[in-house]
Amino acid sequence: MIDFEIPTPIKRQVQFITMLGEQVMRPVARYYDEHESERPWDYINLIWPTIRDRGGRSFSVEDGTEKTDKEGKPRPRIGYLMLAHVVEALSWGDAGLYLCTPGGALGGAAVDATGTPEQKERFLKRFGEGEPKWAAMAMTEPHAGSDTAAIRTTARLSEDGKEWILNGEKIFVTGGLMAAKESRGFVVVWATVDPSAGRAGMKPFVVEAGTPGMTVTKLEHKHGIRVSDTAAIVFNDCRIPYDNILGSPEVVKGDTEHKGFKGAMKTFDATRPLVAASALGIARASLEFTVSYLKDRGVKVRYGVAPHLQTAVERDLIHMEMQHRAGWLLVLKAVTKMDAGQENALEASMAKVKAGQVATYVSQKAVELLGPEGYSCKLLVEKWMRDARINDIYEGTGQINRLIVARRLLGYTSRELR
Amino acid sequence: MISFTPSEEQQLIIDTVRRYASDRMRPAAYEADEKRTIPQDIIARGWDLGLLPSAIPEQYGGFGETHQALTGVLAAEELGYGDLSMALYLMTPNLFAIPILHYGTEEQKQKWLPRLVEGGFAPYTAALIEPRWSFDPHALHTVAEREGNVYEISGHKALVPLAADAQAFLVYAREGETTQAFIIERGTEGLAVLERESFMGIRALPTYELRLDDVHVPASCRLGGEQGIDIDHLMNYSRVALAALAVGVARGAFEYARDYAKQREAFGKPIAQNQSIAFMLAEMAIEVEAARLMTYEAAWHIDKEHNAVQQAALAKAYADEMALMVTDRAVQILGGHGYIREHPVERWLRNGRGFSTFLGLAMV
Numbered sequence: 001m002i003d004f005e006i007p008t009p010i011k012r013q014v015q016f017i018t019m020l021g022e023q024v025m026r027p028v029a030r031y032y033d034e035h036e037s038e039r040p041w042d043y044i045n046l047i048w049p050t051i052r053d054r055g056g057r058s059f060s061v062e063d064g065t066e067k068t069d070k071e072g073k074p075r076p077r078i079g080y081l082m083l084a085h086v087v088e089a090l091s092w093g094d095a096g097l098y099l100c101t102p103g104g105a106l107g108g109a110a111v112d113a114t115g116t117p118e119q120k121e122r123f124l125k126r127f128g129e130g131e132p133k134w135a136a137m138a139m140t141e142p143h144a145g146s147d148t149a150a151i152r153t154t155a156r157l158s159e160d161g162k163e164w165i166l167n168g169e170k171i172f173v174t175g176g177l178m179a180a181k182e183s184r185g186f187v188v189v190w191a192t193v194d195p196s197a198g199r200a201g202m203k204p205f206v207v208e209a210g211t212p213g214m215t216v217t218k219l220e221h222k223h224g225i226r227v228s229d230t231a232a233i234v235f236n237d238c239r240i241p242y243d244n245i246l247g248s249p250e251v252v253k254g255d256t257e258h259k260g261f262k263g264a265m266k267t268f269d270a271t272r273p274l275v276a277a278s279a280l281g282i283a284r285a286s287l288e289f290t291v292s293y294l295k296d297r298g299v300k301v302r303y304g305v306a307p308h309l310q311t312a313v314e315r316d317l318i319h320m321e322m323q324h325r326a327g328w329l330l331v332l333k334a335v336t337k338m339d340a341g342q343e344n345a346l347e348a349s350m351a352k353v354k355a356g357q358v359a360t361y362v363s364q365k366a367v368e369l370l371g372p373e374g375y376s377c378k379l380l381v382e383k384w385m386r387d388a389r390i391n392d393i394y395e396g397t398g399q400i401n402r403l404i405v406a407r408r409l410l411g412y413t414s415r416e417l418r
Numbered sequence: 419m420i421s422f423t424p425s426e427e428q429q430l431i432i433d434t435v436r437r438y439a440s441d442r443m444r445p446a447a448y449e450a451d452e453k454r455t456i457p458q459d460i461i462a463r464g465w466d467l468g469l470l471p472s473a474i475p476e477q478y479g480g481f482g483e484t485h486q487a488l489t490g491v492l493a494a495e496e497l498g499y500g501d502l503s504m505a506l507y508l509m510t511p512n513l514f515a516i517p518i519l520h521y522g523t524e525e526q527k528q529k530w531l532p533r534l535v536e537g538g539f540a541p542y543t544a545a546l547i548e549p550r551w552s553f554d555p556h557a558l559h560t561v562a563e564r565e566g567n568v569y570e571i572s573g574h575k576a577l578v579p580l581a582a583d584a585q586a587f588l589v590y591a592r593e594g595e596t597t598q599a600f601i602i603e604r605g606t607e608g609l610a611v612l613e614r615e616s617f618m619g620i621r622a623l624p625t626y627e628l629r630l631d632d633v634h635v636p637a638s639c640r641l642g643g644e645q646g647i648d649i650d651h652l653m654n655y656s657r658v659a660l661a662a663l664a665v666g667v668a669r670g671a672f673e674y675a676r677d678y679a680k681q682r683e684a685f686g687k688p689i690a691q692n693q694s695i696a697f698m699l700a701e702m703a704i705e706v707e708a709a710r711l712m713t714y715e716a717a718w719h720i721d722k723e724h725n726a727v728q729q730a731a732l733a734k735a736y737a738d739e740m741a742l743m744v745t746d747r748a749v750q751i752l753g754g755h756g757y758i759r760e761h762p763v764e765r766w767l768r769n770g771r772g773f774s775t776f777l778g779l780a781m782v
Binding site for chain 2: 001002003004005006007078081303304305306307308309318319321322323325326327329330332333336350353354399402403405406407409410412416417418
């Protein structure tokens with residue numbers, strides 16, 4: 001039955017986060033934008049207990065709600081639907097601060113998508129106890145971004161077969177500093193066990209924070225989302241236990257199913273709709289602010305008005321709103337399928353393409369509509385535009401996601417449609 | 419709880435209408451457009467699907483329970499996928515029935531609804547659109563003035579489907595500051611059906627201009643009696659209907675372009691293996707899906723009896739733009755062949771361009 005009613009627990013959660021956004025995130029958003037290297041401990045300490053008490057897996061389907069209703073009937077899973085709303089609302093507050101939220105983040109998502117039950121327990125338990133911790137995912141290398149199969153970081157077995165030895169350089173690791181150095185977290189590192197095998201050789205490894213041989217060498221200075229650290233991490237004979245390879249260790253021997261690479265793609269099916277949700281949170285902030293700013297100054301939006309009677313501003317605002325809504329519905333569909341345990345790679349990439357584009361368009365248009373005020377650092381509108389821009393780039397650029405959508409629609413392999 | 423899956427009953431309707439669209443409408447669409455006429459057996463079979471009767475309660479001759487915009491848009495997408503002219507033809511009686519169902523007095527419902535649904539296809543229609551660039555359903559130039567127990571109506575209408583055969587018309591007119599609707603029977607003095615119109619698209623659908631010169635009707639012909647109608651609420655049923663039809667047209671264009679691009683070779687490989695083509699197709703599919711979800715959502719709000727003007731207006735605006743973009747790109751992907759009438763994509767572009775002016779031409 002087609003239905004657009006959002007479950008009450010989600011509505012309540014969004015209300016709570018909206019309050020947090022207004023009272024905690026927005027007031028400090030400008031400060032941290034201007035103090036790039038400072039950690040937002042006030043926000044982190046405030047949100048950590050909430051994250052921790054929900055199991056700490058901010059990118060996990062476990063939402064902490066009862067699995068059955070009062071009559072004992074199974075409730076539909078709403079984990080990803082909840083997450084999309086949480087991520088959207090936090091990003092409405094401030095996308096940079098949202099990215100600093102302690103928890104598993106993309107690293108946790110990779111463990112969730114590719115780890116064994118034992119590994120999930122071992123690596124994710126920490127986010128439900130003690131001090132704030134972070135996890136990160138390290139995929140991109142200086143010479144390999146979208147072409148993930150071209151990574152050169154290697155993992156070889158030690159002579160006694162008890163350890164993996166990692167060597168290579170990773171860049172653009174979101175939250176890498178927090179995960180690798182400044183908390184008891186971990187980094188999921190994608191490395192190849194056989195550089196000649198291409199995708200088949202790619203495997204995810206968990207490297208615990210502070211492991212000798214793992215060094216954060218650089219923090220990037222960015223266009224937006226400045227409060228979130230973006231790290232370069234070098235691995236120099238970094239030794240990790242054999243069991244830290246995610247998934248069944250057997251896949252290493254005679255792997256024919258490309259499980260490692262598929263694991264990366266499966267992770268993206270889960271994370272792309274959430275990145276899309278983050279994008280649309282920023283877009284909604286820009287749109288709502290612009291509408292209310294203009295309304296206070298006597299510029300209204302009327303719906304259902306004949307085209308020739310619409311003002312140019314009205315037309316722009318309606319266009320922004322409909323684009324935003326279209327993106328959001330694609331996100332909802334992608335996460336709903338995820339919750340239902342259905343294949344959602346197509347929907348995930350569709351949502352990501354649309355949301356990346358919409359967030360960029362809406363936030364840039366907001367600056368335009370508000371003129372010098374929009375361009376000014378007095379307001380957050382210019383910041384939102386800078387923050388939004390990353391969403392069409394990270395977690396698969398708009399182009400890579402178009403390629404994925406096209407391959408699915410056309411029934412082409414990655415070799416047939418390059 | 420949020421869900422994008424139609425109910426079993428709705429899925430059955432989708433499947434049935436889709437089969438009719440593929441087997442009956444599509445093969446006849448080219449000739450219908452060229453000859454500007456639709457074979458009557460296609461309409462008769464389409465009527466047999468029972469879409470309108472299932473939206474009308476049993477007490478008024480239908481076999482439905484409650485009228486649902488959501489079910490309507492699911493069917494409309496499939497009809498639009500079949501052929502837009504035929505879809506609008508088949509849906510023309512809706513233009514008369516749905517306003518009466520929602521706003522008619524008991525007497526009006528008793529009198530008209532059974533006539534619409536109890537027999538075969540009956541050409542009842544409505545006249546809303548007016549022939550001017552600044553057409554606005556909130557400020558019609560057709561005017562109704564009350565003199566005692568009689569309304570005097572004068573004005574000029576356009577895009578009135580099936581007017582030449584219509585048994586009765588629902589004519590929208592400005593009364594004071596509001597838009598109201600009046601049921602006017604065929605043959606009423608002062609009501610003249612002018613020549614058949616010709617447009618860029620929907621060429622198989624017979625539409626006419628209508629002139630009303632001091633047409634006198636009893637006050638009992640005012641839809642809803644003293645209560646009248648809420649034009650914005652009524653327009654919501656038109657907005658989502660048109661959005662759904664646009665989705666259907668665009669889906670057809672996307673599929674055709676996709677299949678063509680896979681089979682057409684250039685420089686030794688299918689053109690779909692070029693990113694420039696593949697990306698266009700990806701964006702087309704994303705836009706079709708987004709417009710569909712917007713339409714579902716708006717229809718859902720209407721059925722929940724929320725004030726859905728905002729959602730319905732956004733869905734329609736989105737679908738208008740989407741239909742033009744998708745059909746235009748389909749033409750581009752086919753290249754020179756896209757411009758040739760033997761391929762349907764140029765027809766879909768002509769049809770797709772019309773959605774921004776069709777408000778009031780379809781209802782679910």
